Amino acid sequence: MQYTPPEIRTVKVIRYVTPLREGGSLPALVEADDEFLYVLKFRGAGQGVKTLIAELIAGEIARALGLKVPEIVFAHLDAAFGRTEADEEIQDLLRASEGLNLALHYLSGAITYDPLVTPLSPTLASQIVWFDCLVANVDRTARNTNMLTWHKELWLIDHGATFYFHHAWENVEEQAQKPFTHVKDHVLLPQATELDAVDAAFRSILSGDRIQAIIALIPDEWLMDDASFASVTEHRQAYIQFLETRLAHTEIFIKEAQYARNALI
Numbered sequence: 001m002q003y004t005p006p007e008i009r010t011v012k013v014i015r016y017v018t019p020l021r022e023g024g025s026l027p028a029l030v031e032a033d034d035e036f037l038y039v040l041k042f043r044g045a046g047q048g049v050k051t052l053i054a055e056l057i058a059g060e061i062a063r064a065l066g067l068k069v070p071e072i073v074f075a076h077l078d079a080a081f082g083r084t085e086a087d088e089e090i091q092d093l094l095r096a097s098e099g100l101n102l103a104l105h106y107l108s109g110a111i112t113y114d115p116l117v118t119p120l121s122p123t124l125a126s127q128i129v130w131f132d133c134l135v136a137n138v139d140r141t142a143r144n145t146n147m148l149t150w151h152k153e154l155w156l157i158d159h160g161a162t163f164y165f166h167h168a169w170e171n172v173e174e175q176a177q178k179p180f181t182h183v184k185d186h187v188l189l190p191q192a193t194e195l196d197a198v199d200a201a202f203r204s205i206l207s208g209d210r211i212q213a214i215i216a217l218i219p220d221e222w223l224m225d226d227a228s229f230a231s232v233t234e235h236r237q238a239y240i241q242f243l244e245t246r247l248a249h250t251e252i253f254i255k256e257a258q259y260a261r262n263a264l265i
Contacts, residue, residue, distance in 0.1 A: 005213035006060050010074040011103070013040065013081060019090060026093060029106060032075065038103035040075055041160065044096025049222040050167055051160035052102040057239065058135045058159035059104070060214045065131060065202055068155045074219070075103040100219055104157065113147035113154060115187055120154065125191035126198045128156065133180040133253040134202075134246060135162040142187045163242075169228040172238050176245035179256035189261050195254050206247055215239045 011032035020027045020039065030040045043049050059069045079098045120128075128147075132140050139161040140146055146158040165175045183189060218239075220232050229235035246253075 006063070006217060008056075008072060008074055008217055009034075010076060010100075011036075011038070012076045012078070013038075013101075013103075016081070016090075016094070019087075026090075028090075030075070030103065032073075032103070037106040037108065038073065038075060039070075039106055039157075040077075040101055040103040042077075042093055042097040043099065043101050043222075044093050047160075047167060053218055053222055053239075054135075054162045054166070055102055055104075055158075055160045056217060057214060058137065058162040059156075060217065061135060061206070061243075062131055062156055062159070064210055064214065065127065065205055067127060067131060068153055069104075070107055070155060070157065071105040073103050073105070075101045077101055100221060107148055107150040107155060110148040110150035110155065113145050113149050115142075115145065115191075118149065120188060120191055122191055122193045123198070124154070125188040126194040127202070129183065129186055129188050129192040129257060130195055130198045130202055130250075130254070132162075132186060133183055133257055134243075134250070135159070136164055136180055136182075137162045138164060138182045138185075140187055141185045145187050163239075165242075166239075169226070169238065172241050173245055176242045177249050177252055180253045181256065181260075183253070183257045184260040184263070186257075189257065190264055192257065192261060195257055199250050199254055203247055203250060206243075208244060211243050211247075212240055215243075 011034050013030045014033050015031040017029040017031060020029060026045050028040050030038055032038055041052055041055055043052055056072060059072050062069045077097050077099065081094055137159060139158060148155045148157055215236055218236060223232045223235040226235055
């Protein structure tokens, strides 16, 4: 089957509906010019564009693997958008986020996934654990699963905490070959009994071309202000290097996950 590189639509935010006061990034429910509602992640919040980059890369990797993730779009915020906002904190956030932000399609009516009420199959649980180990997702715990049930299907959300190493770039090769020790807290780890089989299938999907196409989606303007790199191209290549190296050494994080699971049961 011929591989089709992912495409990300760009929408314009036309209405701020309500803040979603979950976590430290103050995302918001907004309406765009395509008449859909989105959960907007602001470039001016928390860790800035690093969070948006992580959300974009992780989300599109998950989608490539066949996991369900809400559609990701680039969301343009006009300079005049926040002038009528009464809340000063939100007004400051809107001003700091002028330009290109990131948003996810709002899953209206979705409910938080509860693993005690609806256990997953060992295959799906293993797929999600494998994916979270690859992208170093520290935020899929029993306290906050970051999974939703929508139309009787499981959807993954909130990947801004992935690739946490990119907040202080140090030795990409070494970072890529580290075990993911946070897997011990993963909400689905007890059910993840098929990691070896998932590993073989998922590594065959994530070819070099797929990884490069996903990293190519990152807007240049999100990569321009990191003093760790001399150019946007060098910065982009660091993400590719991390993922390609990690994919070449998946046995490291699989063994860590299996060790942590054995300690639980």
